[in-house]
Amino acid sequence: MSERSQHLPFDLRSLEIFLAVCEAGTMAAAASALDMTQPAVSLSIAEIERKTGSLLFDRRVRPLALTLAGGLMRQRASALLAEARQIGPLLRETKRGRVPSIRVGVVDSLSRALISPLTKFLASRAGEVSVLSGLTATHAGELLTRRLDVFLGVDDLEELPGLERWELMREPYVLLLPRHAGAIQSLSDLKKLSKSLPLIRFSARSQTGLEVERHIRRLGLDIPRTFEFDSPYGVSALVAAGEGFAITTPLCVYEAQVSSKRIILSKLPGPQISRKLSMVARHRELGQIPRDLAEVARTALRATAIDGLKIGL
Amino acid sequence: MSERSQHLPFDLRSLEIFLAVCEAGTMAAAASALDMTQPAVSLSIAEIERKTGSLLFDRRVRPLALTLAGGLMRQRASALLAEARQIGPLLRETKRGRVPSIRVGVVDSLSRALISPLTKFLASRAGEVSVLSGLTATHAGELLTRRLDVFLGVDDLEELPGLERWELMREPYVLLLPRHAGAIQSLSDLKKLSKSLPLIRFSARSQTGLEVERHIRRLGLDIPRTFEFDSPYGVSALVAAGEGFAITTPLCVYEAQVSSKRIILSKLPGPQISRKLSMVARHRELGQIPRDLAEVARTALRATAIDGLKIGL
DNA sequence: AGTATATATAAGTTCTAGTTATACTTACCC
DNA sequence: GGGTAAGTATAACTAGAACTTATATATACT
Secondary structure (H helix, E strand, C coil): CCHHHHCCCCCHHHHHHHHHHHHHCCHHHHHHHCCCCHHHHHHHHHHHHHHHCCCCEECCCCCCEECHHHHHHHHHHHHHHHHHHHHHHHHHHHHHCCEEEEEEEEEHHHHHHHHHHHHHHHHCCEEEEEEEEECHHHHHHHHHCCCCCEEEECCCCCCCCCEEEEEEEEEECEEEEECCCCCCCCHHHHHHHHHHCCEEEECCCCHHHHHHHHHHHHHCCCCCCCEEECCHHHHHHHHHCCCCEEEECHHHHHHHCCCCCCEEEEECCCCCCEEEEEEEEECCCCCCHHHHHHHHHHHHHHHHHHHHHHCCC | CCHHHHCCCCCHHHHHHHHHHHHHCCHHHHHHHCCCCHHHHHHHHHHHHHHHCCCCEECCCCCCEECHHHHHHHHHHHHHHHHHHHHHHHHHHHHHCCEEEEEEEEEHHHHHHHHHHHHHHHHCCEEEEEEEEECHHHHHHHHHCCCCCEEEECCCCCCCCCEEEEEEEEEECEEEEECCCCCCCCHHHHHHHHHHCCEEEECCCCHHHHHHHHHHHHHCCCCCCCEEECCHHHHHHHHHCCCCEEEECHHHHHHHCCCCCCEEEEECCCCCCEEEEEEEEECCCCCCHHHHHHHHHHHHHHHHHHHHHHCCC
């Protein structure tokens, strides 16, 4: 009961009545427009005034004049009702399996491979489609704060509850070398290479960068930090320019679209590592859409990976 | 009764309950958070679902999962409630004679004279102040569609009901000539002038332009249409450049701020005409504010008109 | 001032949102 | 797989909000 006091000083019905009075100019006219009696309208207005503690109309004049507070209430109330009235029809849309708007985050290294097929699919399931590129870590935060509905990236946020996850594919980390570099067969070849050419790195802000770094330490390589990039294009472009070599993945290379004449992909010597690409959405909020979306993404990634092979792995 | 059917399928209270369930994950938990019983929550949710015709939760799983429609409802409902909760506090602001936001239109030719004093005054009466410049005709439309609260211009919209009007001042139309032109004493001097120099006009979209045009016809002058401008600056600048002469007003000239070395203001020969500057607001919606605002505007215009005289009238 | 038109108040009625009590589901655990 | 704990739905009831009719009071117009 004590809770009730902090409640809203009006409900949508009373706002409808208030607006009807604003339009009609008198309570009596509003009452007949709303098909109710004049005292009901009078009481409803009086109730809002009592609960808000503000007079909305100046009763000393006829037709009624809005007070300062009343004018403000009119602006706000009409906006509020307009939005409220949209909701019902929007809900009905979802019954055809369509959602009014959907926002998807795609990690930079997949955007070239996925943006077009995802958008095409989503257009059939949503009225408004936003596809945002960026880092997985950023997207994870945005998913949790509801600025994104789904993201596709390299972290499945295993530790967080309330999410649904789909594995899209795994891809191996590989060596990306300038065409002129010799073949790298063994770990000692790699160590030698790292003396003559710098390692072009993914920044530690990216999940991929962190994994590469961890692996380098595991291999016992101690390579100074010279170049680092947030984006797959930066890494591949520098390798293509002969400025260094990189540890990356086929899809990252595909993403960058650098000329395949200037680069070679080769197997990483020593223990193999791979990265897992996942899709993450809030638990059961989008019905069938995530499941279908994951399938579309898998198909697109498989197709791209096959193309990616042509680069020369 | 038949009316009731087209009503909104929820009210603000039921949205609060719905959101509490979304956050709590179960109806029972939401009920205790809201300090009510579980069946009440269950019934409230069921009622929204019945009225919207959309299932919001998937009951076959626990904790409850949002359906497609439920996810959408969650987004919309939380936005709607956030706005609704702002209204109460905003209304309270108005009790100190302050209004949360006010939007004022000022006709271009007064903006230099008025913008600073009006803004200063409004800052004491509103939390958010917008002052927009433009043509009176545009502002009139915006006033009626509630995108403006007040405007100051050259039309008092006499024919429209539901508005309050304040006269700010009258100012005479005058001749604006390049410094090198000879004195114009009589109508025949003016006719002669119009053979050698073009008339720089206000566009017919502006109220001032229409009045000037009407007066020219009344004087029997037939002057070809060469230059026309929406803004006072355009007109004055061309006169200052020696490209023509104009029929304008002191405040329009002041507005343009062209060098007084290049221009002369002189009395219009023949019958005198003047323009009336008015302020218009929707009837009794802003309390005392319009009355005070009009006084501020009058003071500012008088001060400017005296300065304006120094230009050389 | 008198009349017509609005608004406020009073008293009674209906209907809704809440209650308690209980039956039914789902999830989980041995 | 059956038993148990936790959650949800349904039924029957109640308090109070939202309306109603009836009537008193205030404002505007002539």
